[in-house]
Amino acid sequence: MGRTGGNQRTYSANPGDYKLLEEVGYGATATVYRAIYLPLNEVVAVKCLDLDRCNSNLDDIRREAQTMSLIDHQNVVRAYCSFVVEQSLWVVMPFMAEGSCLHLMKIAYPDGFEEAAIGSILKETLKALEYLHRQGHIHRDVKAGNILLDDNGVVKLADFGVSACLFDTGDRQRSRNTFVGTPCWMAPEVLQPGSGYNSKADIWSFGITALELAHGHAPFSKYPPMKVLLMTIQNAPPGLDYDRDKRFSKSFKEMVAMCLVKDQTKRPTADKLLKHSFFKNAKPPELSVKKLFADLPPLWNRVKALQLKDAAQLALKKMPSAEQEAISQSEYQRGVSAWNFDIEDLKEQASLLQDDDDMPEMSEEDEGRKSLVGEKYSPDCQSGLVKLNLNNKLVQPECGEQTSGEELPQVDCLNRKGKNLESDLLESGCQEKVGWKKDVSSPEASSSMTEKEMLQAKTKAQMLKSRHTQSGPLMPGAVLNHSLSERGQSSERNENEIQQCTEKTYREVRRPPNFSGPLMLPNRASANSLSAPIKPTGGFRESLDDKSKANLVQIKGRFSVTSENLDLVKGSPLRKSASVGEWIFESKQMPVNQSPKEFSNGNLPASLLMPHLQNLFQQTAIQQELILNFLNSLQPPEVADASQNGKLPPLPRGSENNGIIELAASERERLLLIKISELQARMINLNDELTAEKLKYTQLQWQLNAASGREENGDKREGDA
Numbered sequence: 001m002g003r004t005g006g007n008q009r010t011y012s013a014n015p016g017d018y019k020l021l022e023e024v025g026y027g028a029t030a031t032v033y034r035a036i037y038l039p040l041n042e043v044v045a046v047k048c049l050d051l052d053r054c055n056s057n058l059d060d061i062r063r064e065a066q067t068m069s070l071i072d073h074q075n076v077v078r079a080y081c082s083f084v085v086e087q088s089l090w091v092v093m094p095f096m097a098e099g100s101c102l103h104l105m106k107i108a109y110p111d112g113f114e115e116a117a118i119g120s121i122l123k124e125t126l127k128a129l130e131y132l133h134r135q136g137h138i139h140r141d142v143k144a145g146n147i148l149l150d151d152n153g154v155v156k157l158a159d160f161g162v163s164a165c166l167f168d169t170g171d172r173q174r175s176r177n178t179f180v181g182t183p184c185w186m187a188p189e190v191l192q193p194g195s196g197y198n199s200k201a202d203i204w205s206f207g208i209t210a211l212e213l214a215h216g217h218a219p220f221s222k223y224p225p226m227k228v229l230l231m232t233i234q235n236a237p238p239g240l241d242y243d244r245d246k247r248f249s250k251s252f253k254e255m256v257a258m259c260l261v262k263d264q265t266k267r268p269t270a271d272k273l274l275k276h277s278f279f280k281n282a283k284p285p286e287l288s289v290k291k292l293f294a295d296l297p298p299l300w301n302r303v304k305a306l307q308l309k310d311a312a313q314l315a316l317k318k319m320p321s322a323e324q325e326a327i328s329q330s331e332y333q334r335g336v337s338a339w340n341f342d343i344e345d346l347k348e349q350a351s352l353l354q355d356d357d358d359m360p361e362m363s364e365e366d367e368g369r370k371s372l373v374g375e376k377y378s379p380d381c382q383s384g385l386v387k388l389n390l391n392n393k394l395v396q397p398e399c400g401e402q403t404s405g406e407e408l409p410q411v412d413c414l415n416r417k418g419k420n421l422e423s424d425l426l427e428s429g430c431q432e433k434v435g436w437k438k439d440v441s442s443p444e445a446s447s448s449m450t451e452k453e454m455l456q457a458k459t460k461a462q463m464l465k466s467r468h469t470q471s472g473p474l475m476p477g478a479v480l481n482h483s484l485s486e487r488g489q490s491s492e493r494n495e496n497e498i499q500q501c502t503e504k505t506y507r508e509v510r511r512p513p514n515f516s517g518p519l520m521l522p523n524r525a526s527a528n529s530l531s532a533p534i535k536p537t538g539g540f541r542e543s544l545d546d547k548s549k550a551n552l553v554q555i556k557g558r559f560s561v562t563s564e565n566l567d568l569v570k571g572s573p574l575r576k577s578a579s580v581g582e583w584i585f586e587s588k589q590m591p592v593n594q595s596p597k598e599f600s601n602g603n604l605p606a607s608l609l610m611p612h613l614q615n616l617f618q619q620t621a622i623q624q625e626l627i628l629n630f631l632n633s634l635q636p637p638e639v640a641d642a643s644q645n646g647k648l649p650p651l652p653r654g655s656e657n658n659g660i661i662e663l664a665a666s667e668r669e670r671l672l673l674i675k676i677s678e679l680q681a682r683m684i685n686l687n688d689e690l691t692a693e694k695l696k697y698t699q700l701q702w703q704l705n706a707a708s709g710r711e712e713n714g715d716k717r718e719g720d721a
């Protein structure tokens, strides 16, 4: 189907007449090529729409193309002709050599254009809208990605893929409920249930486009569609901030504010808006727009560079949780308009969102707060700062993306549902101090963040992180900063170690003291105590000499029992006191539970009693000998020796410590005296016991003699008889 273009030339519907050259653009459903129309040797653009990817039916698409071809305005990209090629619809258009405003910003103006250029671009676009509205059309997809520029600075509004006719009836009218478009640019009434919309929806999108051209990106552009929906409905409308956007005129700010009024009836028509002072003073585009791309490479090379960059960014964002945002971001960057969601589905999904995931209600009266936010967040924040949480997830930007109305920090706080306190603390630290570009490794991010800034941000983040991970050498701060649970775990671990140690034989060589866990002061104290059994921690054990360690059998109080002294004890009825270390009788060696009364029981045969008594006598003799030896050993040189064995406090050496020596000596003397008196008391007891035993022995002897005398008498009597 051939049509004539504005230049009155005829373009054939034969795909063979078109030689497709470089790819100059791509969207949700289409790829656009620079092409040569061979019969006329004229450069054109061919948009190849993939019909499989289009939601609309073929008739709708055909009608759309027809509409486009009937449109005739210097600021609207018209279709020369359209035809189906296999699964594609080809739309032939004039080639706009400098591509879209979005691509231009992405390549050379990431923070937006200057006001003069914006004024010109917007004025031309508004002229196109005025024309379309007059013709009964709603464009429905006004955005920088659809504003095309040619090399003369001519500005044209493109892409009628989602446009609608106000005079549509039936199915097409109903299809307006299933809005296909770009959420960031959508008017609240388009997103709101039940509310109808009209050409004023384009005026809202026009206002958003103005902000996009001013900042390099649309408000909320970093958010997933559902969040954008909620923000658009619940938040105060975005706008140019009086403080933050100082570089822009009051007139520009006013014009934007007029477009971005939630009540569509209060928005001006395109016709009325064109009369605003901002547009009256706008320069002709050939003056203000043409210079924007003066030094840039050809469009197809720019597009290729952008494609590579997008691909790299998508590859970097492989984490599933960041996927949605990554796609959202990427789609935006590519200038794709169609998320192709059903508005009713989206509204339903939005109603299921948790309260605390929602945006805080913010009325239009919150202007004061808006300017505060604008002040608080530096222009740096415009380029989309994000913070990184403990799980390395990308989270929402913390700074106002675009305008004060976005209130992003609050959104972010509310969105951190379910994270633990530590994460929150860390994140709040980041919020305070650390500005991280969304993806520092991406070329885009690195281009807007100096290396120094990145390094500082990283260092700060590491510092914050290190406050949480206390795993270095023992430091008071670190110990104090251990969380309760950590401490609990540590002490539990040590308890377990202790338990295991006690179950093992004490011959095992102990682990060196572990100072990374909590200090075990009570255990160490118990090592010095006279009564409490020591827990086998490393510290005290390490102080024992190697020989003792090698033969260590048991530690009790201040004393260690080695296999050597155990051997000595083996053949002896004596054992060492667990508490004070004296040698005492081993109870099993002597039936102490048997009272002297029982011994004196005349029913016991002498053959049984004799060994016991002899044993008792022997033991008492040994005891006596030991006591005497011990008393003899309490001479000064031996005392010093004894202290070497850890039995008594060691004497400090050195002439300069005379006072201390005296003190220590008197202390030792006092201890020795106590010891002596204890031993003397014990000796007296033992003597008493010995006397009693001797008495019993005598009695038994007497009884024995008496018994043997009776036996002799009996024998004698028997013999006599």
Ligand SMILES: Nc1ncnc2c1ncn2[C@@H]1O[C@H](COP(=O)(O)OP(=O)(O)OP(=O)(O)O)[C@@H](O)[C@H]1O
Pocket (backbone or CB within 6 Å): 024, 025, 026, 027, 028, 029, 030, 031, 032, 045, 047, 077, 093, 094, 095, 096, 097, 099, 100, 103, 145, 146, 148, 158, 159, 161, 335, 336, 337, 338
């Ligand atoms: N006539 C043209 N001349 C030069 N470049 C063009 C032309 N038409 C479109 N482009 C480029 O191709 C890109 C995609 O085109 P278009 O927006 O029409 O595709 P789409 O699939 O409908 O996209 P969207 O996802 O925005 O609906 C544009 O952003 C623009 O950069």
